[in-house]
Amino acid sequence: MLINALLKRTGIGIATLLVVSILIFIGTSVLPGDVAQIILGQMATPDSLAALREKLGLDQPGYIRYFLWLGDLLTGDLGYSKAGAGAGTIGTPISEMLAPRLVNTLRLSGTVALIAVPLSVSLGLVAAMYPGTRLDRTVTFATLSLISLPEFLVATFLVLILAVHLNWLPATAYMSGDESGLQLIRALAMPTLTLVIVASSQIIRMTRAAVLNVMSSPYIEMAILKGVPRSRIILRHALFNAIGPIVNVVALNLAYLVSGIVVVETIFAYPGLAKLMVEGVQTRDLPFVQACAMIFCATYVALIFIADMASILSNPRLRHPK
Amino acid sequence: MAALLEVDRLVIDAQTDGGALVPIVKGVSFDVAPGEVVALIGESGSGKTTIALSALGYTRPGLVFGSGEVRLHGEDVIALEPERKRRLRGGRVAYLAQSAAATFNPALTIGEQVTESAVLHGILTQEAADARAV
Amino acid sequence: MSSIPDNPAEPQTQESYDELPDAPPRRRIRFSWSGKLGIGIVAFWLVIVVIGPSIAPYDEADILDEALFVVPGSDNPYPDTDFQPPSRIVLLGTDYLGRDTLSRILWGARVSIGISLAATLIAYLVGITLGIAAAVGGGKLDSGLSRVNDAFLSIPSIMLALVVIAAVGSTIPLLIVLTGLIYATSVFRIARSLGLDVTVSDFVEAARVRGEGLWWIITREILPNVAMPMATDFGLRFVYVILFISSLSFLGLGVQPPTSDWGSMVRENLAGLSYGSIAPLVPALAIATLTIAINMVVDDVSAHAGGRLAKRML
Numbered sequence: 001m002l003i004n005a006l007l008k009r010t011g012i013g014i015a016t017l018l019v020v021s022i023l024i025f026i027g028t029s030v031l032p033g034d035v036a037q038i039i040l041g042q043m044a045t046p047d048s049l050a051a052l053r054e055k056l057g058l059d060q061p062g063y064i065r066y067f068l069w070l071g072d073l074l075t076g077d078l079g080y081s082k083a084g085a086g087a088g089t090i091g092t093p094i095s096e097m098l099a100p101r102l103v104n105t106l107r108l109s110g111t112v113a114l115i116a117v118p119l120s121v122s123l124g125l126v127a128a129m130y131p132g133t134r135l136d137r138t139v140t141f142a143t144l145s146l147i148s149l150p151e152f153l154v155a156t157f158l159v160l161i162l163a164v165h166l167n168w169l170p171a172t173a174y175m176s177g178d179e180s181g182l183q184l185i186r187a188l189a190m191p192t193l194t195l196v197i198v199a200s201s202q203i204i205r206m207t208r209a210a211v212l213n214v215m216s217s218p219y220i221e222m223a224i225l226k227g228v229p230r231s232r233i234i235l236r237h238a239l240f241n242a243i244g245p246i247v248n249v250v251a252l253n254l255a256y257l258v259s260g261i262v263v264v265e266t267i268f269a270y271p272g273l274a275k276l277m278v279e280g281v282q283t284r285d286l287p288f289v290q291a292c293a294m295i296f297c298a299t300y301v302a303l304i305f306i307a308d309m310a311s312i313l314s315n316p317r318l319r320h321p322k
Numbered sequence: 323m324a325a326l327l328e329v330d331r332l333v334i335d336a337q338t339d340g341g342a343l344v345p346i347v348k349g350v351s352f353d354v355a356p357g358e359v360v361a362l363i364g365e366s367g368s369g370k371t372t373i374a375l376s377a378l379g380y381t382r383p384g385l386v387f388g389s390g391e392v393r394l395h396g397e398d399v400i401a402l403e404p405e406r407k408r409r410l411r412g413g414r415v416a417y418l419a420q421s422a423a424a425t426f427n428p429a430l431t432i433g434e435q436v437t438e439s440a441v442l443h444g445i446l447t448q449e450a451a452d453a454r455a456v
Numbered sequence: 457m458s459s460i461p462d463n464p465a466e467p468q469t470q471e472s473y474d475e476l477p478d479a480p481p482r483r484r485i486r487f488s489w490s491g492k493l494g495i496g497i498v499a500f501w502l503v504i505v506v507i508g509p510s511i512a513p514y515d516e517a518d519i520l521d522e523a524l525f526v527v528p529g530s531d532n533p534y535p536d537t538d539f540q541p542p543s544r545i546v547l548l549g550t551d552y553l554g555r556d557t558l559s560r561i562l563w564g565a566r567v568s569i570g571i572s573l574a575a576t577l578i579a580y581l582v583g584i585t586l587g588i589a590a591a592v593g594g595g596k597l598d599s600g601l602s603r604v605n606d607a608f609l610s611i612p613s614i615m616l617a618l619v620v621i622a623a624v625g626s627t628i629p630l631l632i633v634l635t636g637l638i639y640a641t642s643v644f645r646i647a648r649s650l651g652l653d654v655t656v657s658d659f660v661e662a663a664r665v666r667g668e669g670l671w672w673i674i675t676r677e678i679l680p681n682v683a684m685p686m687a688t689d690f691g692l693r694f695v696y697v698i699l700f701i702s703s704l705s706f707l708g709l710g711v712q713p714p715t716s717d718w719g720s721m722v723r724e725n726l727a728g729l730s731y732g733s734i735a736p737l738v739p740a741l742a743i744a745t746l747t748i749a750i751n752m753v754v755d756d757v758s759a760h761a762g763g764r765l766a767k768r769m770l
Contacts, residue, residue, distance in 0.1 A: 019607040027619040144755075145748065150699045152706050152722055153740040159729050160737065216383070218424035225378055226439040227412030240429035259614040263703050267726070278707050281622040289622040293615050300612050 005312050013305040017298060021073070024293045025066050028286045073294060094291045098273065102295070105265070105272035109257055111188055112195040117250055120200040124207025124246075128215060129234055139204060146201040151263045155194045162190065191268045195260055203253050210245035214238050244314015251307030258300045325353035326395065327377060333388030334372055334381060345388060347372055376400070378415050379407045412439035487756050494752030501746050505569050508562035513547075516563035516716045519554045520546070539725075539733040551725050551735045561742055564716035569746070571632055571711070572698040578636025579693060583643025584686070590644070591651025602648070608641045613700060621709050631710055635697055646689055684757075691754035695747045702743050718743050 127139040146154075162169045169189050214220070215238055223233050265275040277292040332350045335343035347369045354360045362370045372385065376392050379399040391398040399410060411417075416439070419425045426435055437451035446454065487495065514520065524545050525535045537554030540546055548557040586605075590598040608616070620634055663672070704710035705719030713720060718739040725735035 016607070016610045020610055023607060023611065023616075024619055027616070028623050144751070147751075149744055150702060150740075150747070152703065152719075153744050156722065156726075156729065156736055156740050164729055164732055217427075218419070218421075219427040221382075222417075222419060222425045223427070223438075225375070225380060225411050225417040226442075227408045227410065228438060228442060229408060232442070237427050237430070241427070255612070259612045262614055262618075263706060266707055277618065278709070281618050281709060284622055284625075286622055289619060293619050296615055297611050300615075301610055304610070 002312075006309065009305070009308055009312060013301060017301050020297045020301060021070060021294060022066065024290055024297065025069060028290045028293075069290075073291075094288055097276070097288070098291065098295075101271060101273040101276050104270070105261065105274060108188060108191055108195075108265070108270065108272055109254075109261060111192050112199065112257065113254060115192065116196045116199045116203065117254075119196075120203035121207050121246060121250065123200075124204040125211055127204070128208045128211035131212060131215075136208075139208070143201040143205045146197060147205065149198070151194060151198050151260050152267055154197050155190070155264060155267045158190055158194055158197075162193075187270075191264045191270050194264050194268075195257060198260055199253050199257060202256070203249060206249040206253070207246055210249060211238065211242045213245070214242045217241070241314070244310050247310035247314075248307045251303050251310060255300050255303035255307070258296050258303075326356045326358075327354040328391075328393040328396075329353070329373065329376070330391045330393065332373065332376060332390040332392060334369070334376065335386050335388045337384055337386065343386070343388070346385070347376075347388075349390065351390075375417070378411045378417060380411070409443065413443040413445070487753075490752045491756030494749040494756075497745055497749035498753065501565060501569060501749075504562060504565045506566075508565045512556075512559040512562040514556040514559040516555070516560050517714055518556065518559070520550060520556060539728045539731050539735055541733070548738050549734055551721070552728060557721075557735055557738050560716040560721060561718070561738060564718050564721060564739065565742075567711060567715055568698070568702065568718040568743070571628065571717075572635075572694065572701055574632045575635035575701065576639070576690065576694045576697045578633065579639035579643050579697070580686075580690065582637065582640040584647045586640075587644040587647025588651045591648045591655055598648075601644070605641050605644050608638070609645070613638045614703070617700075617704060618709070621704075626704075626709050626712065628711060628715075631701065631704070635701055639693055639697055639700075643689070643693065647686070650685060688754050688758040691750050691757070695750050695754075698743065698747055 123139060127136045130136055169186060220233060220237060223237050228237070261272070262274040262278065264270070265272045266278055269275070273292060273295070277289060277296075280288040280292065329350055329352050332347055333345055334347035336346050338344055350369075350373055352360065362373060364370050372382070375381065376387070377394070377399065379392070379402055381387060387400050392400055394410070394415065399407070402410065426432060433452065433455060436455050437446075437448065440446045440451045441448050509516075520537050522535055522537055525537055525540060527535070537550055538552050540550040540554075542549045546556045546558065548561070551557050551560065586601055590601045616638055617634060621630075624630065663676075668676075701710055702717075702719030702722075705717050706723045708720075708723060711717035711720050713724065721739035722736050725733070725739075728735040
């Protein structure tokens with residue numbers, strides 16, 4: 001039963017990825033714009049345009065182009081940039097443009113995850129373990145206020161306080177690519193802090209709700225009535241049942257990070273993939289935007305998949321079928 | 323002979339959304355002698371489980387003790403500090419729920435849960451408890 | 457043998473079976489202090505949407521004259537007009553071009569709030585219609601709509617918006633329709649799930665057995681019961697839409713200058729932060745007060761509807 005559920009969910013995941021790729025392809029093909037014209041520019045003649053179009057496969061019907069694109073994608077050929085988008089010129093292979101920026105974005109998101117997850121899960125747990133106490137109410141109030149704040153507000157306040165008034169950190173995250181150690185930390189600090197604040201408030205609230213939900217189960221009441229000490233109730237009875245929902249919460253919020261990172265990279269001029277993608281949108285570089293969108297969406301789908309797997313695995317009915 | 327359990331003018335209140343207290347157990351009194359079996363009979367929602375749980379010094383979320391005492395061997399269990407209450411539950415007074423399904427934690431084995439209380443209160447060792455359980 | 461005497465003076469009233477109450481009884485909502493504060497703030501901004509431009513001291517595009525800022529007694533007849541701090545002339549200071557921040561906020565309210573409201577309404581119109589249709593229609597209609605919806609839900613909203621804007625550019629009507637459709641996906645899910653819950657309940661069964669038509673069932677049985685949860689969802693959805701559109705404007709992909717819009721204002725004046733100007737902060741705060749206020753109201757309404765458990769979750 002468990003294997004069935006897992007396989008089914010995997011199948012849905014793959015199907016979703018395919019559908020997403022179709023949607024993205026359609027979205028960017030609404031206005032194909034003439035890639036050939038742009039690449040050849042002033043030197044275009046009707047013959048050379050036709051030849052280039054044929055070479056690029058632009059003269060073929062939509063669905064064939066889709067499968068060609070998909071095939072290229074899966075073998076790692078991401079195509080050529082139409083407009084250069086700030087990190088290359090027209091005709092630069094997209095994978096070259098992408099790679100260093102992707103590394104930066106992974107650095108940022110990795111750091112955020114490493115800090116935010118342990119911090120917020122613990123806070124959410126503690127708040128749920130002692131509900132109604134001053135600690136709990138403080139945590140609840142703080143997260144409630146922070147949750148309504150958009151990333152750019154948190155970011156602007158952080159810049160105002162930390163960079164302008166206290167001068168502790170630089171206001172932008174300009175990196176030349178070979179920083180390390182303290183330099184790297186200083187550049188990463190503000191974007192990381194912004195994302196950690198925004199992501200944490202969600203994770204704390206949802207963890208707290210998930211654990212409270214477990215704590216109000218009848219078997220927990222039974223454990224109290226049996227005189228089981230509080231620490232054992234939490235660690236042995238509650239935690240097992242709460243792990244699934246907690247992993248679910250964490251995965252969902254990491255997926256949310258995919259969109260949050262776009263604003264944060266822009267506001268801090270952090271040289272990551274999201275910022276490059278925004279520039280690509282501004283210059284209408286469709287092939288580039290397509291490739292970036294696939295990367296971000298694939299990550300998103302993968303994280304949601306993990307979240308669902310956690311839910312399935314933590315369902316005791318599926319784990320011990322009888 | 324002194325009663326084992328004395329419920330003395332027990333009042334239990336429910337907290338409404340607005341914070342007001344509404345009494346749902348209004349001054350119940352009865353005694354249970356050693357070896358005696360006492361049955362509380364009433365419609366659903368009349369407060370039978372609530373009264374029974376008070377013998378463990380416990381109220382469900384949303385309920386509070388109003389006034390009155392519940393005495394086990396002459397000692398009021400409602401007024402006990404938390405650690406003594408904990409030792410009382412499962413140690414001197416046990417509760418069996420009417421629905422077994424609700425009692426058991428799906429994440430743990432039944433064996434562990436059945437023997438847990440006895441072992442934690444130092445009444446039996448784990449092996450002895452396991453032997454008795456089977 | 458005793459018999460219960462009939463009172464002949466009182467005729468038996470015929471129970472009218474065709475006037476059964478079909479909506480749950482409404483208890484008055486009691487708002488906490490935060491809920492009341494929230495309502496106040498939301499009402500304030502709605503009023504500003506209507507009268508903002510009329511009470512603004514300057515026009516939104518007015519670049520202020522330097523003469524206004526000459527310090528009496530100083531020998532500089534041409535002071536800088538950009539990023540001026542708040543003073544009696546400009547209550548909230550000026551922005552990067554020398555325009556009055558307060559006026560731009562007042563003018564911008566109708567754009568920022570208006571666009572978001574329009575988009576949310578579209579999201580609701582489309583989402584509820586399709587959601588309830590799927591719930592009541594069932595079968596192929598339901599699975600078809602749900603599959604399409606799930607596909608769109610698998611793409612983060614911002615990515616979808618970026619892709620479409622890259623292809624067709626950004627105009628205000630496009631922004632409204634695009635955002636509306638993106639958020640219609642979440643509304644669809646909720647409307648469908650609520651519709652399903654209600655559809656299988658007894659009173660809808662009874663209505664079906666009585667021979668009531670689909671339209672009657674939807675309007676008289678289903679809608680009154682889904683109204684309250686949907687109202688709280690509307691508030692939450694509105695907040696997401698406001699933040700989404702502001703973020704797009706902040707990226708330069710939403711409302712285009714010179715139209716004043718709170719998100720774009722944050723973007724334009726970002727450089728002012730290093731001068732300690734509040735120019736980028738004021739629009740950001742405007743957005744924040746609105747979204748927090750709506751959240752406070754929604755919390756109260758959902759606690760009322762959901763009862764004790766919902767309050768505990770807060």
